[in-house]
Amino acid sequence: MGQAQAATELQSLEARVAAARQRLDEHVREMVHWHFSPETGCPFWLERAAGLGFDPRVEIAGYGDLRKLGYFQDGWLRGGPVRRWLPKAYENEPVYVFETGGSTGVPKCRINVRDFEIDYEQFSLSLSEKGFPKGSDWLMLGPTGPRRLRLAVEHLAQTRGGICFFVDLDPRWVNVLLRQGKHQEMEAYKSHVIDQALKILRVHEGIRCLFTTPKLLEALCEKISLTKIGISGIFCGGTEMDAQFHRFAREELVPGVDFVPTYGNTLMGLALNKPFDRDDDYAITYYPAHPRALIELVDPEDTERTVGYGETGQVMLTTLTKELFMPRFLERDEAERAEPIEVYPWDGVRDLRLLKSLEESVTVGVY
Amino acid sequence: MIHIPILRWGEAYYSLKRSALRDIRTGEPVAEMSLANGGLIGRDLGQVAECQRRLAAVGCEELVEICGRAAEVFVEGELPLGEGVQSPQEYIAQLSATTGMPQSLCRRNSEKIRLALSEMGGVLDGLTRGISLSVLDAGWGTQEGRTLSYLRQADALGAVLPNNSPGVHSLWLPAIPLKVPLALKPGSEEPWTPYRIAQAFISAGCPPEAFGFYPCDYGAATQILLRCERSMVFGGEATVGPWRADPRIEIHGPGRSKILFGADSVDEWEEHLEVMAASVAENGGRSCINASGVWVPSRGREIAEGLARRLAQIEPRALDDANAELAAFSKPELAHRLSELIDRQLKTPGAEDLTAKVRGTARVAEIGGCTFLRPTVIWCEDPQHPLANAEYLFPFVSVVEVGQRQVLEAIGPTLVATAITEDELFIEELLACTSVDRLNLGPMQTNRISRDQPHEGNLFEFLYRQRAFATIPMRA
Known part of the structure; x- marks a missing residue:
């Protein structure tokens, strides 16, 4: 690559980063206006605005100004009334409620109208036709119940003209078994889940695409060759995934299959992995669905300080959709801050994992 | 930097997930160690039957001789360590630095392992009550006029190992001459001894396929305990408690x-x-x-x-x-x-x-x-x-x-x-x-044990079951 070309590309990336930043600030203003206006906003933020001493619609001009609202508190989403989160604009719409994993006490819940559909329609655009052919059917082998994944994967399949099969998995029961040291019972439950998946895969030949979690993928691959049975694309997520698992999956579990790691949660939506590059040592680097969601990495000791590129920080999520305004929520995860890239010209997070200080108190199970 | 790899039935595998082994005096890294993910362990254990066949192709007596050679090379030899080699002096210094055990005690423990290996014939004699090892080679035999047959209960012996004292590793050594491969999960601070034992065996002529060495977190280690038909687990009550009711698992918990x-x-x-x-x-x-x-x-x-x-x-x-x-x-x-x-x-x-x-x-x-x-x-x-x-x-x-x-x-x-x-x-x-x-x-130290006596169970009886057996010629 010539120096001039490299400079052009660099400028191009810089320009993209600047444009993304500008779009983010515009989006912040639009969302703040929506959530703090009585005709569209939800009771929670409208009540809160009354005590702020300023009008966020005037004072918040961009992402940086969100700090004026402080931090979104973990307890706000735990317990009711859930309708305080429903924007007035959606009061006549059918509303879903989704819950987080529930591995740390009472689960957090959020309302949802179309967010999950929008997120997964966008995600669908990133999937390859070869790995995830349109019109092919899906198997969703992962946490169902009150989680948004259950409906989201089905919507993804439908968006791509497919039909989605399901196997139920209750991750909270798995966590109970793990906490109680009932390893054999957990294995029995895992076998029960995997046996159901095998039955579906063996009799429904049109299934080409799979959603599953890392541990269930390992368990499934012990019983069957997914390539031989015709799986061409795997969308994998639901729990933390490290570079070693990524490599193991590509090299040994499902070589040749289009393997797409993702990070997502009920609160933020879906973050996409950096396109696979063999020279990248299988690093897992996620980029959130900007500007609808952002991940900022902050110093856990001084959460006002954003860490530098390559440094480790605590995940601070911000969700900015018409359905949920969740500014600056400190998550239980940590990661290294990753540079923007051409396809995702905003900050990413590398090697996402549980916060070190929490490692002992949280159980992350098969799911 | 020394990098201790995973051994996948003798073959080194360098993981992208690693942990640092630090000198407890300075906090400086002494080495890094590859960590296995649970799926990798599960996958390897799915292939263990073939590894067992490779090990079983070597006669028991020859395996006992291999133990004798391994004894010397363990204490005296330079042995592979990742991509380099490790001298006996380096072994003692590294072991001491990451575990806190004084070098003098490390040497004494090293001698215990040498002894357990060099006297393997006697150890097996004690554990089997004098059965001719040819019975294990052939599957059956006749001894003192009685027909005997022993059935192996596992294709691999799993071991979730502790950090506390290297001498403890002498407990699983007889598995190799008893023709049972090992799936070892070393302690987080003490991979040195089990890795060096494996290398000593391999350099003495033991089939490398007999050794699975899987540094990993506790979650991944459960794969060993769940999948091996026989395992030993060392640790405090919190570690061993969940496995107490499982007859496939030998518990080495608090001694009291x-x-x-x-x-x-x-x-x-x-x-x-x-x-x-x-x-x-x-x-x-x-x-x-x-x-x-x-x-x-x-x-x-x-x-x-x-x-x-x-x-x-x-x-x-x-x-x-x-x-x-x-x-x-x-x-x-x-x-x-x-x-x-x-x-x-x-x-x-x-x-x-x-x-x-x-x-x-x-x-x-x-x-x-x-x-x-x-x-x-x-x-x-x-x-x-x-x-x-x-x-x-x-x-x-x-x-x-x-x-x-x-x-x-x-x-x-x-x-x-x-x-x-x-x-x-x-x-x-x-x-x-x-x-x-x-x-x-009598006035004996509690910590004086003889290797020909069972310790928290008899390893031979754990790995083999005597079965009823009879044979007559096909033609008169």
């Missing part, structure tokens, strides 16, 4: 080993002071076979004071001091927490720390960048006291006074009991006592 005095012998306790002191403090007091209790029918306080005076002479020294007897804690905060726990337990009436008075110094000591706990002797009037049956990772002992008639009901599970008595009735009761695993009659 004890010395018991009969009423007939307690007056001569001073003659046995050295046996008591060595039982408590040898090997840094780190083994499950170290005594953590001395139970006596009378003169308890006097014995406790005598033992306190003796053990208070043991002082922490630098890890490379030839006279060092105490092991440092790899995590200093653990030493402080443990000492605080003992102090809190002492607030319950009925127990007193007698070493504190004799020594006049704090229990926690910091020397040469290392944190130690000095030997501690507790005088316990009440056998129900929380310290009466406690076991900690340093020379710690409670002297408990309880009548001879009640003692066997009170001691609870005891890995090794040394009974100092000639009272025949008491000996009869001791022989019938199900709380005691290994019984020593």
Whole structure:
């Protein structure tokens, strides 16, 4: 690559980063206006605005100004009334409620109208036709119940003209078994889940695409060759995934299959992995669905300080959709801050994992 | 930087997930170690039958000879370590640096492993009660006019191993000449010894496929315990508890080993002071076979004071001091927490720390960048006291006074009991006592074990089951 070309590309990336930043600030203003206006906003933020001493619609001009609202508190989403989160604009719409994993006490819940559909329609655009052919059917082998994944994967399949099969998995029961040291019972439950998946895969030949979690993928691959049975694309997520698992999956579990790691949660939506590059040592680097969601990495000791590129920080999520305004929520995860890239010209997070200080108190199970 | 890889049936695999092994004195990294993900272990264990066939193709007698060669090369040889080699001196220095065990004790433990390997023929003789090893080669045989057949119960022996003392690794060594490959999960600070043993075996001619070596977190280690038809697991109650009801798994939990005095012998306790002191403090007091209790029918306080005076002479020294007897804690905060726990337990009436008075110094000591706990002797009037049956990772002992008639009901599970008595009735009761695993009659140290005797179960009986078998010629 010539120096001039490299400079052009660099400028191009810089320009993209600047444009993304500008779009983010515009989006912040639009969302703040929506959530703090009585005709569209939800009771929670409208009540809160009354005590702020300023009008966020005037004072918040961009992402940086969100700090004026402080931090979104973990307890706000735990317990009711859930309708305080429903924007007035959606009061006549059918509303879903989704819950987080529930591995740390009472689960957090959020309302949802179309967010999950929008997120997964966008995600669908990133999937390859070869790995995830349109019109092919899906198997969703992962946490169902009150989680948004259950409906989201089905919507993804439908968006791509497919039909989605399901196997139920209750991750909270798995966590109970793990906490109680009932390893054999957990294995029995895992076998029960995997046996159901095998039955579906063996009799429904049109299934080409799979959603599953890392541990269930390992368990499934012990019983069957997914390539031989015709799986061409795997969308994998639901729990933390490290570079070693990524490599193991590509090299040994499902070589040749289009393997797409993702990070997502009920609160933020879906973050996409950096396109696979063999020279990248299988690093897992996620980029959130900007500007609808952002991940900022902050110093856990001084959460006002954003860490530098390559440094480790605590995940601070911000969700900015018409359905949920969740500014600056400190998550239980940590990661290294990753540079923007051409396809995702905003900050990413590398090697996402549980916060070190929490490692002992949280159980992350098969799911 | 030294990198200790995973061994996937003898083949090195360098993981993208690694942990650092640090010198406990400086915090500087000594090496990094590849960590296996659970799926990788599960996948390998799915292929173990073929590895077992490779190992079984070698005759038992030849495998015993391999053990003999491995013994020498383990202690004397340069052996592969990742992409480099490791000399015996480097092994001792690295082991000491990351575990806190003084080099002098590391050498002694290394000798234990040499001995277990070089005397493997005798070890197997003891474990099998003298069965000809050709019976295992052929699957059956005739000995002293009887037809014998033994059925192997597992394609691999899993082992979730501890950090506390390298000598413990001698327990799983007989699996190899018994033709059972190993799936080893080393302790997080002590991969050195199992890795070096595997390399010693391979360099002595053992099929490399006999060794799976999987450093990993506890979650991934459960794959070994779930998938191997026979496993051993070492650790505290929290680690071993969930597996207690599983007959496929041999539990090596807290030992709570004890010395018991009969009423007939307690007056001569001073003659046995050295046996008591060595039982408590040898090997840094780190083994499950170290005594953590001395139970006596009378003169308890006097014995406790005598033992306190003796053990208070043991002082922490630098890890490379030839006279060092105490092991440092790899995590200093653990030493402080443990000492605080003992102090809190002492607030319950009925127990007193007698070493504190004799020594006049704090229990926690910091020397040469290392944190130690000095030997501690507790005088316990009440056998129900929380310290009466406690076991900690340093020379710690409670002297408990309880009548001879009640003692066997009170001691609870005891890995090794040394009974100092000639009272025949008491000996009869001791022989019938199900709380005691290994019984020593007479003034023997609790930590003296012979390799031809079972330790927390007989490995041969664990790995093989005698089956009914008959054969007649196809044609007359």
